[in-house]
Amino acid sequence: MFFYNISKTFLSNSRIISRLHPKSFPQATHFKLLQQYQSFYSSPQCYSNEPFLFLKSGPYSVANSTPQPAHLQKVYDKTLKEFHENESEMMVSSLQGSLLTLLCKLMNAKKVLEIGCFTGYSALCFAEGIKNSGTNAKVVTCEYDQKYAKIALQNVKEAGKDDLIEIKIGDGLETIRKFDKSTVFDLIYIDADKAGYINYYETILERNLLSEKGLIVADNVLFSGYVERLPNYDPNAPKSSENHIPKEIYKRIVVPLYNFNEHVNKDSRTTNLLLPGFDGLMLIQKN
Structure with a gap:
């Protein structure tokens, strides 16, 4: 109910x-x-x-939520200031960052895997959520772009969280395929290339990277509302139409995300909930 x-x-x-x-x-x-x-x-x-x-x-x-710690707000503001809007949009909002922190606390998470690091803001949000979880607490975050990884490393060090956060540079899928079979994570956050979401999801399950009571969170699965438009997509529809999807994101982003949502929803191995908040969050647990 x-x-x-x-x-x-x-x-x-x-x-x-x-x-x-x-x-x-x-x-x-x-x-x-x-x-x-x-x-x-x-x-x-x-x-x-x-x-x-x-x-x-x-x-x-935001005004009616507990403010984030100063070191998180600093990285958030710095990213907005130093990156063009098209790039800074890859960072989660401060409100979503607070949600990620709270999820870790509610789950008593110790190990977090993030696929898609950008400037390290979300990794720092996860670190804030697990900082009191004991000596084995760790956030492992993957970043393909060396430029972003370098910035993230600097932000993590300046925040004094380099003991909690490990940044792995390289292809995210290859990185998680190389994890030891005994490696498990309590929370796995997918926020990388949208065309790779199904492969990330399948690799996580096939390699048992998710703990028994763990949670997968896949971000941007609605992508500004365009994903749900796909069944009625009309390439000739005007921008004002509900059937319009920008051509530059149709094949590269919208189609893969639509296929991912369908794939997860039909998978009997997991239970999922798609939340229509932020840019669409898919929450997934193993059955």
């Missing part, structure tokens, strides 16, 4: 609209609210690069 009730509640322009039974209030009011919901859901503002998918809720949510 919990997930059922969640799915019946929608956020529109910073207001909560609950889809209650028509008998709960006048029919005219019910129709008006339903119109508002449908109008919002089909509008461009439903899809956003704000910290949450819903345009106006991000700043309010």
Whole structure:
């Protein structure tokens, strides 16, 4: 019932609209609210690069959440300042970073694997979540681009977390294929090349890299709302159409993510939940 009730509640322009039974209030009011919901859901503002998918809720949510430690905020601000918007968007939002920290704490995680490091901000968020988990606590993060890896290493050292974070440079898939068979992680975060998501997922399961009660979190699986548009995609549709997907991301990003979501959802080995928050988070556990 919990997930059922969640799915019946929608956020529109910073207001909560609950889809209650028509008998709960006048029919005219019910129709008006339903119109508002449908109008919002089909509008461009439903899809956003704000910290949450819903345009106006991000700043309010940040303001009503516990602030991050100074060393995390420093790396976050530095990344936004030094990188063009097209690059800095590869970094998770500060609100999502706080969620990653909290997930580690709730799970009592000790070992975290991150595939896709960028400037090290998310790795530092994970480190914040496991820092009190004992002597064996470790975040292993993989980065293909040497430029980003170098920046991440500097940020990690300046934050004083190099004892908790190990950065592995090179192809992420090859890196995880080389792990010792006894290596397991409590939380595995996938945020790298979207075309590789299925291969990462399959390798994690085939090599038993996930602990029995562990969690896989795959990021960007909705990709600004474009992934769910794929079945109705029209290459000739105008940008304002719900059937429009930018050509530059259609094959490279949207199709692979759609296939990944379908692949995971049909896999009897795991249980999954796709959250329509941030840019789409797929949570996965082994059965």
